[in-house]
Amino acid sequence: MSIQSFIPPQRTLMGPGPSDVNPRILSALARPTVGHLDPAFTGMMDEVKSLLQYAFQTENAFTIAVSAPGSAGMEACFVNLLTPEDTVVVCRNGVFGARMIENVQRVGAKLIIVDSPWGRAVDPQQLEDTLKQNPEANFVAFVHAETSTGALSDAKTLCEIARAHDCLTIVDAVTSLGGVELKVDDWGIDAIYSGSQKCLSCVPGLSPVSFSERATDVIKNRKTPVQSWFLDQSLVMGYWSGEGKRSYHHTAPVNSLYALHEALVILQQEGLEQSWARHKAQHQKLAGGLQKLGLEFIVPAAERLPQLNSVYIPKGVDDAAVRNYLLNEYNLEIGAGLGDFAGSAWRIGLMGYAARSENVALCLSALEDALGRFST
């Protein structure tokens, strides 16, 4: 056996994530590792908390990064908040709503599903009707930005409805954080999780989360232990809390946190509103170009995510041949369809550092070339 060092190709990442990583973030990632209890490092962790509060637009004290990918952040929200005594309404309009359901089932809580069509936003009226019919429901969960379809749901309205029915909210913001308007405190979100590798343009592997005071109280007042030791946030907070002595829980992924810190510094330097505006502007450029190429969007314009553009694959076009050609000829990655859209859609990401004119230009030209070659 003799395996050599791995030198990856230089790709342009315009799939559903990971997105193009800003070179500043890769530099930060490679800085010298320090101990996870080094005062220099724990000081940086406090900054990560502040920067995440800014990104989430929240003053929640319990705002940290879970030391694992977004699906662990999702699970952290569900297993810490829920017990089998709870009733959860999950709004499902794609793969990630379905994953929420899996999480509720593995906790053993009672489950009510509100289904909306794939490629559409969650319907607030349906949620309202469901909550009226099910007064025992005490949690509402939904995906803000469905990465599997490119649909943006109206988180503000959904949270208002949930609150009016005394439900706490659990919100998936994996693809939305940094890319579209998101205001945790203004909207009254109780638990939210995201991912490092989408609009923050950081490397994959971390999941920013934030819990409101109401949610934190639920966790503190649990009578049964959280089923996951690793994701037990009452233990994790003993390490992340800046007050007093930090207790050891697990070894933090030191270098990945350097990278997240840098990603959040970049976001702060650009400004959140400016980042949202940039995603929108680049999306408009891309959408115009895609339409000229004859590609049709799955999601109606008003419910479209700027950072994830899902289009139908035209009839007679070979899905895999196009994507392989883009990858091999242009080093350009676009995303395949997922779930209901496997084989019938492409997902073109404009996330974070990828939401730039040069990426849009490359994507449109390369796609035009590929469509010309692989259409029958």
Place this chain on the structure above:
Amino acid sequence: MSIQSFIPPQRTLMGPGPSDVNPRILSALARPTVGHLDPAFTGMMDEVKSLLQYAFQTENAFTIAVSAPGSAGMEACFVNLLTPEDTVVVCRNGVFGARMIENVQRVGAKLIIVDSPWGRAVDPQQLEDTLKQNPEANFVAFVHAETSTGALSDAKTLCEIARAHDCLTIVDAVTSLGGVELKVDDWGIDAIYSGSQKCLSCVPGLSPVSFSERATDVIKNRKTPVQSWFLDQSLVMGYWSGEGKRSYHHTAPVNSLYALHEALVILQQEGLEQSWARHKAQHQKLAGGLQKLGLEFIVPAAERLPQLNSVYIPKGVDDAAVRNYLLNEYNLEIGAGLGDFAGSAWRIGLMGYAARSENVALCLSALEDALGRFST
């Protein structure tokens, strides 16, 4: 708010982990991110599997890296293998045996504890006696290298005893992998987990795991779902499996896996036996020097981990003052005591890239200086 980029100090890491990271690994970490389904990347994942098989000395097909730190690897082993119907004997001789107990309790399996003194190896006779008295036990779990005390247990003998009583074994090799002899197949270990940030000298955040065919069968034949969706290895294997189409489970921590790949290439280039010998040789140098400084080892010589040297803090010496001085004056991190040894011991790591003559020399000279300053 204006937070700047974080530039960490350059430390020498001789605590209980993270250990000094080889600069080659930091370079690998910062290579350009590719998609987690990119053929270039999935090809590299296959190499990571082969390299881990070498490091673990196993042919287990189910040998991968969990996308989270070692405590998630621990949890992955327990929650995938156990149900409330099982009876688990956990050998506890430090913090990490206690953590295993937490995991068993959160699964709800029946628990039998074999306690050995902190700072000593697990006593095989005690395990044998316990298994004789509890024929219903079907799992035995123990820590090969107790990071909290520096004790090395005789994994080969403990596994023989477990097998003789028809028990599957779950072994914590977080600190042992790459640093001391470890032979998963020869010793008949059924489930094992480790960490990237110890004797592999990689950045923290990944947990190599391996499951024997017997263990894999247990997972395949489960009648109830694993309580963790993120750690459900039957789903994770759909992504790591090289055969056929890979299914999406979560976004792999791409750059961290570059780093692990490089760490394992380095281990392969050095050779496993050579790495074990290097740890032993550097330990002997360090141990000699520590004894000259009047420091007494906690663990008897025959049960001592070369890669983690626990010594009592001499009477009249200010623990925190010494460690802070080493950190601030020499940029040298050594570990504080943990659990029963908090405040009464230091843990000096010689893990992976840190097991070098220059580190031993620095540590001994710096400690001599510090002891002179902060003894009363």
